[in-house]
Amino acid sequence: MSDETGQGPAEGGDMAELISLPLEEALLLKGRLESEGINAVVPDADQIPVWGAPGTMPGLQQTGFVVLVDADQLERARQIVDEIQGS
DSSP: OOOTTSOSOOTTOOEEEEEEEOHHHHHHHHHHHHHTTOOEEOTTGGGOOOTTSTTOOTTOSOOOEEEEEEGGGHHHHHHHHHHHHTO
């Protein structure tokens, strides 16, 4: 499984990119996938600067967050994304 901070894959696990989404959607998808028994990670989700912090400027923050899943669970994860998107 991923570490509790969501920063990286489990030791020795091969991860595959599933989709890139805005942060809130990526985190919701991560939760859905995990509820289905699929290990999911959103790298850098905890690296979001606080608005008003030095160096932040609206529009320059990262907007696409990759959702990674265990490579052997990629096909099932894609099916879940398709179900969510109504395909």
